[in-house]
Amino acid sequence: MKGEETKRRIIKAAFKLFSERSYHKVSMEEIARNAGISKGGLFHHFPSKYELAKEALLYGLEIWGREVISRIQPLESTEEKLWAIIDASFDFVIQSLKFSHFFLEVYEESLRQKNGLDVWKAFRSQYFRILEDIFREIGAENPRARAFLLGALVDGFALDYMVFRDEVSVKEAKKEAFRIFTCSKRS
Amino acid sequence: MKGEETKRRIIKAAFKLFSERSYHKVSMEEIARNAGISKGGLFHHFPSKYELAKEALLYGLEIWGREVISRIQPLESTEEKLWAIIDASFDFVIQSLKFSHFFLEVYEESLRQKNGLDVWKAFRSQYFRILEDIFREIGAENPRARAFLLGALVDGFALDYMVFRDEVSVKEAKKEAFRIFTCSKRS
Amino acid sequence: MKGEETKRRIIKAAFKLFSERSYHKVSMEEIARNAGISKGGLFHHFPSKYELAKEALLYGLEIWGREVISRIQPLESTEEKLWAIIDASFDFVIQSLKFSHFFLEVYEESLRQKNGLDVWKAFRSQYFRILEDIFREIGAENPRARAFLLGALVDGFALDYMVFRDEVSVKEAKKEAFRIFTCSKRS
Amino acid sequence: MKGEETKRRIIKAAFKLFSERSYHKVSMEEIARNAGISKGGLFHHFPSKYELAKEALLYGLEIWGREVISRIQPLESTEEKLWAIIDASFDFVIQSLKFSHFFLEVYEESLRQKNGLDVWKAFRSQYFRILEDIFREIGAENPRARAFLLGALVDGFALDYMVFRDEVSVKEAKKEAFRIFTCSKRS
DNA sequence: GATGAATGAGACTTCATTCAT
DNA sequence: TATGAATGAAGTCTCATTCAT
Numbered sequence: 001m002k003g004e005e006t007k008r009r010i011i012k013a014a015f016k017l018f019s020e021r022s023y024h025k026v027s028m029e030e031i032a033r034n035a036g037i038s039k040g041g042l043f044h045h046f047p048s049k050y051e052l053a054k055e056a057l058l059y060g061l062e063i064w065g066r067e068v069i070s071r072i073q074p075l076e077s078t079e080e081k082l083w084a085i086i087d088a089s090f091d092f093v094i095q096s097l098k099f100s101h102f103f104l105e106v107y108e109e110s111l112r113q114k115n116g117l118d119v120w121k122a123f124r125s126q127y128f129r130i131l132e133d134i135f136r137e138i139g140a141e142n143p144r145a146r147a148f149l150l151g152a153l154v155d156g157f158a159l160d161y162m163v164f165r166d167e168v169s170v171k172e173a174k175k176e177a178f179r180i181f182t183c184s185k186r187s
Numbered sequence: 188m189k190g191e192e193t194k195r196r197i198i199k200a201a202f203k204l205f206s207e208r209s210y211h212k213v214s215m216e217e218i219a220r221n222a223g224i225s226k227g228g229l230f231h232h233f234p235s236k237y238e239l240a241k242e243a244l245l246y247g248l249e250i251w252g253r254e255v256i257s258r259i260q261p262l263e264s265t266e267e268k269l270w271a272i273i274d275a276s277f278d279f280v281i282q283s284l285k286f287s288h289f290f291l292e293v294y295e296e297s298l299r300q301k302n303g304l305d306v307w308k309a310f311r312s313q314y315f316r317i318l319e320d321i322f323r324e325i326g327a328e329n330p331r332a333r334a335f336l337l338g339a340l341v342d343g344f345a346l347d348y349m350v351f352r353d354e355v356s357v358k359e360a361k362k363e364a365f366r367i368f369t370c371s372k373r374s
Numbered sequence: 375m376k377g378e379e380t381k382r383r384i385i386k387a388a389f390k391l392f393s394e395r396s397y398h399k400v401s402m403e404e405i406a407r408n409a410g411i412s413k414g415g416l417f418h419h420f421p422s423k424y425e426l427a428k429e430a431l432l433y434g435l436e437i438w439g440r441e442v443i444s445r446i447q448p449l450e451s452t453e454e455k456l457w458a459i460i461d462a463s464f465d466f467v468i469q470s471l472k473f474s475h476f477f478l479e480v481y482e483e484s485l486r487q488k489n490g491l492d493v494w495k496a497f498r499s500q501y502f503r504i505l506e507d508i509f510r511e512i513g514a515e516n517p518r519a520r521a522f523l524l525g526a527l528v529d530g531f532a533l534d535y536m537v538f539r540d541e542v543s544v545k546e547a548k549k550e551a552f553r554i555f556t557c558s559k560r561s
Numbered sequence: 562m563k564g565e566e567t568k569r570r571i572i573k574a575a576f577k578l579f580s581e582r583s584y585h586k587v588s589m590e591e592i593a594r595n596a597g598i599s600k601g602g603l604f605h606h607f608p609s610k611y612e613l614a615k616e617a618l619l620y621g622l623e624i625w626g627r628e629v630i631s632r633i634q635p636l637e638s639t640e641e642k643l644w645a646i647i648d649a650s651f652d653f654v655i656q657s658l659k660f661s662h663f664f665l666e667v668y669e670e671s672l673r674q675k676n677g678l679d680v681w682k683a684f685r686s687q688y689f690r691i692l693e694d695i696f697r698e699i700g701a702e703n704p705r706a707r708a709f710l711l712g713a714l715v716d717g718f719a720l721d722y723m724v725f726r727d728e729v730s731v732k733e734a735k736k737e738a739f740r741i742f743t744c745s746k747r748s
Numbered sequence: 749g750a751t752g753a754a755t756g757a758g759a760c761t762t763c764a765t766t767c768a769t
Numbered sequence: 770t771a772t773g774a775a776t777g778a779a780g781t782c783t784c785a786t787t788c789a790t
Contacts (some may be wrong), residue, residue, distance in 0.1 A: 002790090003753060022295070024211045027780060041754050043782065100346070101291055107350050108209070108288070117350060124351065145363035148347070148355045149340060156343025159287070160335070163294050163304060164311065168335045176332035183370030190770075214763060225772045227767085232770095236764065377749075396669070398585045401784060412751045414788085419749095423785065474720065475669070478662050481724050482583070491724060498725065519737035522721070522729040527710060530717025533661070534709070537668050537678060538685065542709045550706035557744030563769090564774060588759065602775050604761065 007045050010035040014056040019096040023053055023105035050109045054119065057106050060099065061123055064092045068127070078137045083178055085131070086150075090174050093158040100158035124151070139184035150181055194232050197222040201243040206283035210240055210292035237296045241306065244293050247286065248310055251279045255314070265324045270365055272318070273337075277361050280345040287345035311338070326371035337368055381419050384409040388430040393470035397427055397479035424483045428493065431480050434473065435497055438466045442501070452511045457552055459505070460524075464548050467532040474532040498525070513558035524555055568606045571596040575617040580657040584614055584666035611670045615680065618667050621660065622684055625653045629688070639698045644739055646692070647711075651735050654719040661719035685712070700745035711742055 013035040017026045028049055032039045046052035071084045093100070110116035128147050135143035157173065200222035204213045215236055219226045233239040258271045280286065297303030315334050322330035344360065387409035391400045402423055406413045420426040445458045467473065484490030502521050509517035531547065574596040578587045589610055593600045607613035632645040654661070671677035689708050696704035718734065 006753075028782085029780080037753095038755050039782090040756060040784085044753060044755095047782095049781065101295070104288055104291070104346055107346075108285075111350075120350060128354075140363075141366060142359055142363045145355050145359040146367065148351070149344070149360060149364055149367070152343035152347045153336060153340045154343065155346050156339035156341065157336070159291060159342050159346070160339045163298075163307060164335070167315075168332050172329055172332040173335060176327075176329045177336055179328060180333065180336070180367040180370050183367050193770090215765085216763075226765090227773060228771050230765070231772095380749090402786085403784075413786090414752060415750050417786070418751095472669075475665055478665070478720060482586075482662070484724075494724060502728075514737075515740060516733055516737045519729050519733040520741065522725070522734060523714060523718070523738055523741070526717035526721045527714045528717065529720050530713035530715065531710070533665060533668075533716050533720070534713045537672075537681060538709070541689075542706050546703055546706045547710060550701075550703045551710055553702060554707065554710070554741040554744050557741050567774075589761085590759085598774095599776050600761090601763085601777060604763095605774060605776095608761095610760065 003045070006035075006037065006041070010037065010042060010045060010052070011056050011059050014052055015060050018053060018056055018102040019060065019099045022098050022101040023109075028052075050106070050113075053102070053106045054110070057103060058119065058123065060096070064088075065123075065127065067092065072130075078134055079182060082134050082138070082182060085134075086174055086177050086181070089154045090157065090170055090177075093154055094161065094170055098162070100155050103155075135181075138182055141184075146181065150177075153177060190232070193222075193224065193228075197224065197229060197232060197239070198243050198246050201239055202247050205240060205243055205289045206247060206286040209285050209288040210296075215239075237293070237300075240289075240293045240296070244290060245306065245310070247283070251275075252310075252314065254279065259317075265321055266369060269321050269325070269369065272321075273361055273364050273368070276341045277344065277357055277364075280341055281348065281357055284345065284349050287342050290342075322368075325369055328371075333368065337364075340364060377419070380409075380411065380415075384411065384416060384419055384426070385430050385433050388426055389434050392427060392430055392476045393434060393473045396472050396475040402426075424480070424487075427476075427480045427483070431477060432493065432497065434470070438462075439497075439501065441466065446504075452508055453556060456508050456512070456556060459508075460548055460551050460555070463528045464531065464544055464551075467528055468535065468544055471532065471536050474529050477529075509555075512556055515558075520555065524551075527551060564606070567596075567598065567602070571598065571603060571606060571613070572617050572620050575613055576621050579614060579617055579663040580621065580660045583659050583662040584670075589613075611667070611674075614663070614667045614670070618664060619680065619684065621657070625649075626684075626688065628653065633691075639695055640743060643695050643699070643743060646695075647735055647738050647742070650715045651718065651731055651738075654715055655722065655731055658719065658723050661716055664716075696742075699743055707742065711738075714738060 010031065014026075014031050017031055017034060028042055029039055031052070032042045035042070042052070046055070068085055068088045071088050072081050075081050075084055107117075107120065110120065128151070131147035131150060132143045135146045140146045161170070161173075197218065201213075201218045204218060204221060215229055216226055218239070219229045222229070229239070233242070255272055255275045258275050259268050262268050262271055294304075294307070297307065315338070318334035318337060319330045322333045327333045348357070348360075384405065388400075388405050391405060391408060402416055403413055405426070406416045409416070416426070420429070442459055442462045445462050446455050449455050449458055481491075481494070484494065502525070505521035505524060506517045509520045514520045535544070535547075571592065575587075575592050578592060578595060589603055590600055592613070593603050596603070603613070607616070629646055629649045632649050633642050636642050636645055668678075668681070671681065689712070692708035692711060693704045696707045701707045722731070722734075
């Protein structure tokens with residue numbers, strides 16, 4: 001029982017640091033220090049830095065996921081739901097700006113592991129189904145592709161906003177994103 | 188003049204390696220070897236790894252820029268131009284999948300340098316004007332924001348495509364992107 | 375009594391792993407796992423890795439000793455006995471190729487312990503008396519030295535055979551060893 | 562030129578330390594210190610600990626080889642040559658007692674490397690031809706096997722002598738070894 | 749008797765950078 | 770201009786051992 005709590009503490013510390021400064025810029029030493037544990041203790045709970053990063057990433061994603069779901073649940077209209085998703089996604093991305101870089105680096109490591117991508121695909125598909133349904137109802141020509149693009153847009157926004165944040169306000173970006181993603185031939 | 192040629196050879200080698208394997212995964216040693224020069228020689232031409240990476244990145248961006256301009260130039264209709272840009276951007280991104288990661292890592296370093304971002308902003312603004320004009324002509328509500336979003340979409344696509352390439356074809360993605368970005372209230 | 379049984383299980387597992395992969399390449403963690411016990415439990419039964427290794431080594435040697443004795447017992451002629459010893463020794467050595475490395479590593483640790491070698495000397499002398507007697511009967515000039523050399527040959531064979539096993543067959547080696555060790559000036 | 566000299570200095574220091582305390586008990590840090598170079602400098606000259614150990618081992622073997630050859634060269638009779646070889650081999654082994662352990666550990670690493678054993682086989686075969694010829698002239702039944710056994714005996718002697726040195730004198734051991742290895746059916 | 753979390757020292761290795769030649 | 774030897778800091782990971790429960 002004590003172990004589980006420590007593990008949780010480590011993951012939290014790792015998530016925080018990784019989101020702030022990406023994978024390569026954070027050392028295990030530092031994570032240990034922040035989690036109030038020894039370096040050796042870290043490796044007792046996680047076999048490698050990659051494995052820890054993966055769990056930290058999932059932890060972050062799940063927070064985001066729960067946030068999105070909870071915002072969508074009470075809503076009824078399709079468009080409201082889409083707006084809620086865009087709203088929440090952009091917010092999350094702004095909140096932890098370096099998150100996507102961290103994401104990317106763990107992804108890259110995953111590419112080298114056998115079946116390393118399965119975790120991400122599983123997680124992603126869960127939300128993609130929701131998005132696809134929304135775009136189908138809206139009358140998008142290719143709901144699947146559009147869902148993919150929204151995902152990409154959010155990720156890319158995280159990247160670009162970090163650098164060019166003075167060129168556009170988040171509010172404007174959200175609005176315009178909503179506009180183009182609700183575009184349908186029937187409208 | 189001989190120095191200039193060597194410098195160019197180094198930049199080319201660096202760009203190739205960096206876009207294949209990102210910043211942190213490529214060592215100066217390796218770049219030197221690939222450029223057919225010694226490690227010492229490398230530092231003779233570039234004061235640091237970051238400085239080399241910056242120039243290598245600009246080199247890559249300029250190639251992309253010239254490609255886009257040359258594709259747009261002969262076209263007349265606004266929509267054709269937009270399609271050409273989307274087409275070229277996605278192609279470029281696919282071609283060097285790790286490019287955006289490389290981009291991001293150099294960005295991060297730039298954040299720490301005084302006025303480090305200026306060079307990227309200058310480069311970016313040059314193409315953003317073109318995009319903004321296009322979206323204005325199309326009748327977008329917020330052309331500036333939309334231009335920003337297209338940039339973000341392309342960057343994000345590079346990221347996600349690396350991992351989820353089997354979920355959507357590049358062709359479909361391009362088409363759907365074109366559809367939503369040409370969306371206007373007046374249509 | 376239950377403690378004794380657990381201890382035996384640990385020793386068996388340790389011996390197996392050590393003779394497969396030598397002392398330094400086997401961790402206490404792994405031994406624990408293979409013995410179906412926790413790491414803490416392991417240290418409950420043995421105060422240190424060295425102490426466990428020592429007992430595991432003795433366990434292996436005793437198996438070998440009993441095997442040799444049982445093969446010799448029914449035999450009558452001196453030469454038959456010598457052949458049986460050579461035969462059994464080579465077989466044992468082939469069976470657990472890394473055994474002599476394990477042996478050596480525990481030896482080295484023993485060198486650092488006060489009276490650490492006593493246990494090996496006691497074990498060894500027991501079998502050396504038998505060998506010496508045999509060589510005395512055969513008419514060797516220096517039976518004690520010859521006994522020592524046979525011991526060395528077997529150990530060295532274990533070493534070399536690991537690397538150069540395709541240069542000579544075990545059968546040929548046994549036969550030639552028998553030939554030279556039965557050599558006497560009186561024959 | 563300066564590099565070669567440093568490399569030689571490193572190999573010498575490594576050989577000395579490894580012979581005294583075997584592979585795992587010597588750290589790169591220590592070798593660096595003894596060679597008067599930084600840890601990083603070590604890796605500039607040798608890509609890994611294993612590779613350094615391999616070269617250090619070869620360095621030691623070559624010293625031994627040259628010693629043996631120079632002792633044999635002036636001799637005429639076959640028996641004198643064999644005696645010289647046994648004499649030199651035992652001397653060498655006594656001189657650097659832990660050498661064989663070091664040998665063994667580098668061997669084991671070699672087993673894991675692709676074609677890792679080729680170096681040793683090449684070295685060994687060079688001296689085995691000489692031994693085989695000698696035993697053929699002596700009239701041994703299986704000269705090849707006997708040569709193998711002499712090699713094994715020397716290696717095993719190094720092992721055992723380390724532990725049981727008070728049981729037999731080197732001089733006696735040499736003499737008895739000479740006796741049994743010159744045994745022939747025709748005598 | 750037994751568990752497994754935790755420690756802390758130490759190992760190998762990488763790499764940007766400097767500098768004598 | 771160019772070389773490559775040398776540095777030193779930092780990084781990931783292993784492991785025997787201890788100890789509260």
